[in-house]
Amino acid sequence: MSALSGKTALVTGGSRGIGRAISERLAREGARVGVHYGRDETAAKETMASIEAVGGQAFTVPARLGGPGDAEALWTAFDAQADGLDILVNNVGTVGRRERIAQVTEADFDHVFAVNTKAPFFLTQLGLSRLRDGGRIINTSTSQTRGTAKTELIAYAMTKGAIDVFTRTLAKELGPRGITVNAVAPGAVDTDMNAGWLRGEANAEAQAAVRAMSPLGRIADATDIGDIVAFLASNDSRWVTGQWIDATGGALL
Template identity: 40%
Template sequence: MTTPQGRLALITGGNRGIGRAIADRLAADGAEVVLVYRRDEDSAAKAVAAIEAAGGRAHAIRASVDDPGDCAALAERVTADHGRLDILVHCAGIASRGQSVADTDPAELARVMAVHALGPHRITQLLLPLLRRAARSDVVFVSSVVTDHMPPFGAPYGMGKAAMEALARTLAKEERGNGMHVNIVAPGVVDTEMGRRLVRAAMGVHDIRERDAHSPYGHVCSPEEVADVVGFLVSEAASYITDQRIVVDGGTF
């Protein structure tokens, strides 16, 4: 499999969880990675240090994807520092608070939509000039299986991810002529900080490892298993794949 050797990849939410695993995977495959983080500078610095200790190249930039000013500053920084971009992975995410539609705070809805849909739209828009210059560019949107079944008490999150997927499907059609591949990866429950909070809130399970015996293949999905799919999608092995949505849930749904 041809790897992303020498390509530049930007991963939002790249300092932890699934985003960190994607950054590690792409760096191991030879890409130079830019990790975008919102506020945890320490975890971003540790992620960069770990990648560099393993022989990779990494940078960290602070930006909140729900802040239009931060999005603009991020694009300006990437353009100034690198002048190119080959891979863009939208992985930054937040959970909704588990309220019914009747009880949802409009401010919560606005923020969740901004993180999952409006921010990715703006970042993609601003970085399109760089992506279009690449011989091949890839944009991967990390969504969720939640859009398949839309459970109760999570409308903001479901709406945000559904809007993200609409953006991805539209972008794939618009930019195919520019050599861009656009795909969606939709995990189920993953062993991350957000996943652990989810199983505590929804199932009353305080240790996510308790779910291993009830999960496909004997374990809850790991961030690395999601990252492996992203690594495939941006490789030459996926040279004829675009506008696809790959579910990573072990066949749960």
């Protein structure tokens, strides 16, 4: 029997990049995975198809996140296809506009906080009645909250700092139910979101710089993060809660 057989998971932003890798890995471990997407239905269906092609189970969950009523809409879509939840992965997020403090507008600030902080907060709040005892919550953080500060990512890093606090506090509240809550903090990962500066011959210098950050001497693939999340979703991680898991390949050493 696989580690997550009989479990139901929801992965927000589960159709692309790190989210897709998480969805596919949880399904490979036996979970039935709700692949959430906000806009890209094609990508979500491709992820579902890739899971089903190797014998896994998945369904898509459409819902925009960040606005009033969005969390309720997501759960309505989820409830139509699943009865209860065992694993919640709050992965959806946006970097927003890469700007230093002088250039950040109120609209920019509100948008990145709405997607990265408000959405997972209220999604989790409404999901607790669906999450079974002994369940798992895994939040996506970033190395930016504890690593070298990047001035052009100030608003983004602040949203994830809030997620770190959310993780620790929620772990304490949900412990009596046997629910663990942890945050995974990637560094630079080779995904479509980073393709503009991390892929291709034109970005050879950036690639070399990212490789040099890790003692392992390579750039992370999305599956590297998906594998860590799968561990945190499993019973093997039952004594780990409230933790910020460095998923940078040692880049912060």
